[in-house]
Amino acid sequence: MPLILRGGARAAALMILMSLVTSACGEVYRWRDDQGRTHFSDRPVPGSERLQIEPPARTAAGTYVRVQKVYDGDTVLLENGDKVRLLGINTPEVAGGRKQxxxxxxxxxxxxxxxxxxRRVxxxxxxxxxDHYGRKLAHVFTADGEHVNRLLVEQGYATTDIYPPNLKYVDDMLSAEARAERxxxxxWALPEYRAKTMAGLDFGGLDGWQRLVGKALGVDERKSLYILHFESGFEAHIPKQNVRSFPPLQSYVGLSLELRGWVSRRGGAYFMVIRHPGALVKR
Known part of the structure; x- marks a missing residue:
């Protein structure tokens, strides 16, 4: 999970580093690329150095705020006026406005x-x-210590939606998802979310979160991303800023893979943006 430090963004970088330290792995690594840009990651890469950073002190109990309203399965309003989007998950839409x-x-x-x-959380x-809507992004815990994001995934009400650099609790979330699927x-029991085979599929008729299965045929490199090509012309777009979280992309070629996410179209090409290997499952 690399982060790039540009120009005078030192204060922002320090904030990012402290957030990384409190993640599940608790380690931060730094390295420079061939263009002299500084990167930070929660995983070691060749030539990186491990930084020694102490996490900020915090009270044992933390600060609790009461939930005033639940908008949908992953968004709540607190009594202090903060709207909170639960991190690392996605739940299906509820009807409202233009949403079906x-x-x-x-x-x-x-x-x-x-x-x-x-209840207080x-x-x-x-x-x-x-996020770009101005909502706070957070993992939510009850006064009993229950991790609400994980519980939603574990009970099958939500799927994971891992969006680097937010990787706190990522292993717990993916494990919970695997149990719910199993x-x-x-x-995972609804026909709407069954995996679909790419061959012969009408990609233009797909709405919402999808599971698409196909054979990876090859990898291309573009300016800001890698493209993993599949049968029927479908593509997985992997941003270069996220690629260090993946195994070598060439290792996917020839495998049957399940892509999880939302189908987009640009020009005549249909694709999914895949930011974390948790959304690219070997079948």
Missing amino acids: EEAGGEAAKAWLKRELEG RLEQDTEFQ DKKGL
């Missing part, structure tokens, strides 16, 4: 409402503090 209800959306909202509305933030809980 997706299978499992109301069930996820009902579960979160039952568990959190009117503690937030743990990661590297990025807000036990066919929640979304």
Whole structure:
């Protein structure tokens, strides 16, 4: 999970480093590339050095705020006015505005409402503090210490949506997802979320979160990303800033893979943006 330090962004980089230290691995590595840019990562790479950084002190109990309202399965409003988007997960849409209800959306909202509305929670933030909607990004914990993000995934109400550099609890979340899939809980039992074979599929007719299965045929490098080509012309776009989290991309070629995410189109090409290997599953 590399981070690049440019220009005068030293204060921001220090904040990022402290967030990384509090992640599950608790280690930060630094290295320079051929262009002289400084990178930070939670995983060692050739030529990197491990930094010794002490995490900031925090109270044992943390700060708790009451949940005033649950909007859907992954967004809540706190009584202090903060709108919070739960990190590392995605739940299906509920009906509202221009959005149509997706299978499992109301069930996820009902579960979160039952568990959190009117209760006090503690937030743990990661590297990025807000999304582009101005919502706080956080892992949410109850007063009993329950990790709500993980529970939503474990019960099958949510799928993982790993978005580097926010990698706190990533291993726990992926393990919870694997258990839910194995036990066919929640979304994993619904026909709408069954894996679809790419061959002969009408990609233009796909809405929402998808599971697509196909054989990887080759890898191309572009300016800012790598493209993993699949049968039927489908593509996985892997941003270069995220590629160090993956095994060598060439190792995927020839394998049957399941891509998890949202289908996009640019020109005549259909693709998924894959930012973490958790969304690229070997079948």
